[in-house]
Amino acid sequence: MAWNNRRRDRGAELYDLYMAHRWERSDAQARGVFQAINRLASEFRREDRDRRSGRRSWRRTEVVLSERPHLKSTTYCMRPGR
16 A cells, blocks of 8 residues: 555656646756656655665556556557546
């Protein structure tokens, strides 16, 4: 449960920053949002090393992509209703 809670809490911060990076580009660029995303990820990894004996706190890429195969498409279009 702690693992899922940590992912939920961390993900909320990253979600906000990434959505700004993607959809409010000029403001995000002016504020250095992508650098902040990378710095936040580095802080998360450091916390994993300190508090989790280095065990990672994210799922493997192939697992995530296997759940959403449309993300690998070269011609992405939003699914209806989304």
